[in-house]
Structures are given as structure tokens and as C-alpha cells.
Amino acid sequence: MESKDGAKRKLMIKSKVLQELGSITDNCLNTVATVGMTSRKSVEFAVLPRRKALGFEAINFLVSSSQAAEECLRILDGRVKYIFIDVEAKKNLNLEYIAENNVKSSVIIPYKPNDATVEAADLFLLQYFKEAVREKEILIYGAGNIAGKLALRLAERGSNVYVFSRDYKKVELISEALNFILPRYSVNKIIPIENIKAFTNSFDAVISFISAERVIDDDIICSLKEKALVLDGGINNFTPQFYEIASQKLLNCFRLDVRLGFLYTLLPLLDDVRAFFNDVQGKAFVDNITIVSGGIIGASGDIIVDNIKHPRQVIGIANGLGGLKDTNDYTVSDQENLTKVQKFILAMD
Structure with a gap:
């Protein structure tokens, strides 16, 4: 059976979390909650200043016990789209593990507030x-x-x-x-x-x-x-x-x-960052010629471009080791493939 102190603690946390949730002015999808820790001695649960930037609105909490973390996360789950979880081991408290076991609807994003x-x-x-x-x-x-x-x-x-x-x-x-x-x-x-x-x-x-x-x-x-x-x-x-x-x-x-x-914290959610993995990075083919982009290590002879979905620039020819072939090492086939990809890009403009 739960103690009176435990029930009182849960009620306090629920009240404060719901109050912060009620402060969110924009009921769009860009709602964020952060749950962090501190290395100094602190109360079991605290509310931190609200933050707003780049269309995101964040409410923020500090926890120092697994019980407080579980209750806070349980109430936040499904009420904000993203929950940022402090993964820095400032206390003997694995917030990421607690989040994985208590958050079912919101998106968990590990972050490093330090x-x-x-x-x-x-x-x-x-x-x-x-x-x-x-x-x-x-x-x-x-x-x-x-x-x-x-x-x-x-x-x-x-x-x-x-x-x-x-x-x-x-x-x-x-x-x-x-x-x-x-x-x-x-x-x-x-x-x-x-x-x-x-x-x-x-x-x-x-x-x-x-x-x-x-x-x-x-x-x-x-x-x-x-x-x-x-x-x-x-x-x-x-x-x-x-x-x-x-x-x-x-x-x-x-x-x-x-x-x-806070802007640094938001980087994983920004459209430009997500677009990099969705639109820029990848492997494709142009007339049976392999093109790669976004850091993918191409095989020797693959053509490296700036954007896999909408290429506008040829970076060079892959050497198979993550770098570029020297132009003096181009084979006849390399030069032919490079010309074909360049013509393909020009035709897209």
C-alpha cells in the first residue's frame, strides 16, 4: 500500500506538471518537455523556466528520484509530442531506462543539457x-x-x-x-x-x-x-x-x-536536420551509374553528389575509402560516367 507521503508527493507532481501543460499557448505539434537532473543536492522534483524558440514551446522539469521521474513522465506521456531525457549520469538514476518503461505515446529524445x-x-x-x-x-x-x-x-x-x-x-x-x-x-x-x-x-x-x-x-x-x-x-x-x-x-x-x-537542444527536431537524412543522404542510380551523397562511402568509381534526391553539384569520384579519386587517376569509364551524371544534373535545371 502506498504511504501517505508517497501519495502526497504524486499529487504535488501531478499538480505542477498539469499546471505547466496548461501554460502551453500553442496547441500545435511542436510541444516539448525536458526532464533533467543536477549533480548538486536538490529537491526531489522542481519546475524550471519555460522556453520557446523556432516554433517549439518547452516546459522543463528537474527530478532526483526514480519515483519523481516515473510520475512526471507518466503525466507528460501523450500530452507533449517530444520528451527530452537527460542521459548524463549526474546521479545514480537512469532516466533513459525509466522513460523507456513509462513513455508509450510521446517521442523520447536523449539529450545532454551540459x-x-x-x-x-x-x-x-x-x-x-x-x-x-x-x-x-x-x-x-x-x-x-x-x-x-x-x-x-x-x-x-x-x-x-x-x-x-x-x-x-x-x-x-x-x-x-x-x-x-x-x-x-x-x-x-x-x-x-x-x-x-x-x-x-x-x-x-x-x-x-x-x-x-x-x-x-x-x-x-x-x-x-x-x-x-x-x-x-x-x-x-x-x-x-x-x-x-x-x-x-x-x-x-x-x-x-x-x-x-535551447536552440542547440532543438537541433534533432529541426526540418533541415531531418531533411538531411531524408533528402540529402542516400544512394541512387543515374543510367546504371551509382551516385552517393551525405557521407555514404561509395565504392571506387561511384559519383559523389551534393544531394541524392535533387543533385545540383558533382563533388567528385569516390575512391572507395571515403575520399575522392585524384583527377589524374580517373579511368576512361570514370570520365564517361562523370560526364553522364553532369549532363543529367544540367537537364534537371
Whole structure:
């Protein structure tokens, strides 16, 4: 028999989910719900801000137990077309498995919200610095999943990236690994910091991605330049004392709004993405000549085109290994087939 607390929890979740479902203004097919987790300590169930973009309307939830996940998904099933399921193992909770066993009507789409957060941070920084992040001195506070991915992204963009956290050994190890996988000719390497107080008026920005709340104190302010950017990516990472002193140095403080990354989350649903697999990618025949498109590895001599359903361009002749034959290696048959396909394309215009 279900306990009173269990029944009360279910009633609470049902009420909140139905309220969010009632908020959807457009009763079209482009309705989305996201169900995610967080690595920090959190309540069993929470409602996140709504999102809307590119004709899609999303309601969003956070769960931290299998019971909350099951109840939330059971109510959402069939009431929204798509349910995005967080597949990142932030807790000992397999949301994808739970969804597969509780969702029968809606379309389940696995997604990685951490990657969307990285995209949001990247877009914010490009906009803030007017596309000029190269040579900016950027401090990343944190050594977790998102912090590491963003450090790599910014180093690839040419920023001077420094990483700091309370666990220097972890910072050192992660920085070494990220530097190892940076492109060969990257000039700027990711630098681990052991003592933040050794830096004075050094950084154009500090970006935090830690799971703890109110731990970044005002002792790092001396390392920031006047009017430097402060971007709280982990949300509530900074102490009240930090903000009190920050105003004296005219620091520009923001919290990261992850809605910027919602566009990235929607990519699997966009018409252009689906059209690629339906219309662009494939294999067909023109006068018994095999043509391929969209990344399909053709056999040696196949003609590679830009679009399998509506070809407009010949890319070249396949070498059978995923690449193109050199024009000097064309056989007589290759050249004849190429000419036939080119004439076929011209006749379609």
C-alpha cells in the first residue's frame, strides 16, 4: 500500500506538471518537455523556466528520484509530442531506462543539457566580447564537466584560459589532458592555477561552473581587471560579500541564462536536420551509374553528389575509402560516367 507521503508527493507532481501543460499557448505539434537532473543536492522534483524558440514551446522539469521521474513522465506521456531525457549520469538514476518503461505515446529524445550549457556560455561570451575572445584572459573557476568543455572551447578560439578550483591536483590533471587534445598548432594552452592570489588585475573575465553555492568569495576580485566580466554559470556560486566588493571595481556581473542553449537542444527536431537524412543522404542510380551523397562511402568509381534526391553539384569520384579519386587517376569509364551524371544534373535545371 502506498504511504501517505508517497501519495502526497504524486499529487504535488501531478499538480505542477498539469499546471505547466496548461501554460502551453500553442496547441500545435511542436510541444516539448525536458526532464533533467543536477549533480548538486536538490529537491526531489522542481519546475524550471519555460522556453520557446523556432516554433517549439518547452516546459522543463528537474527530478532526483526514480519515483519523481516515473510520475512526471507518466503525466507528460501523450500530452507533449517530444520528451527530452537527460542521459548524463549526474546521479545514480537512469532516466533513459525509466522513460523507456513509462513513455508509450510521446517521442523520447536523449539529450545532454551540459553540452547545451556550454553552447549557451560560448554564445554569451561571443556576444559580450563582440566576437573578439581571442587573446582575452579568461579565468574558469571549476574543474568539472562543463568547466573542462568550455576551457577547451575557449582555448581553441584563442583565449588565454586559466583554470582554478579548490582541488589543484584535479585542475592540473584536467588541464594537462585538455592541452593534450588541443589542435596541434594551438598557441594558447590551458594553464592550471594553484594560488589565485598570485594574480593581480589579470583577467578580463571569470566564469564559474561549480555545484556548490556561495563559495567564491571576494578574495578573487583582486585578480580581475576593472570592469571585468563575472559570469555565474553554476548559479549561486558567488557569496554576498563578493557582490558587495564587485560593485567597487565596476565588475559586470551576470548569471548564465541557459535558454541560449535551447536552440542547440532543438537541433534533432529541426526540418533541415531531418531533411538531411531524408533528402540529402542516400544512394541512387543515374543510367546504371551509382551516385552517393551525405557521407555514404561509395565504392571506387561511384559519383559523389551534393544531394541524392535533387543533385545540383558533382563533388567528385569516390575512391572507395571515403575520399575522392585524384583527377589524374580517373579511368576512361570514370570520365564517361562523370560526364553522364553532369549532363543529367544540367537537364534537371
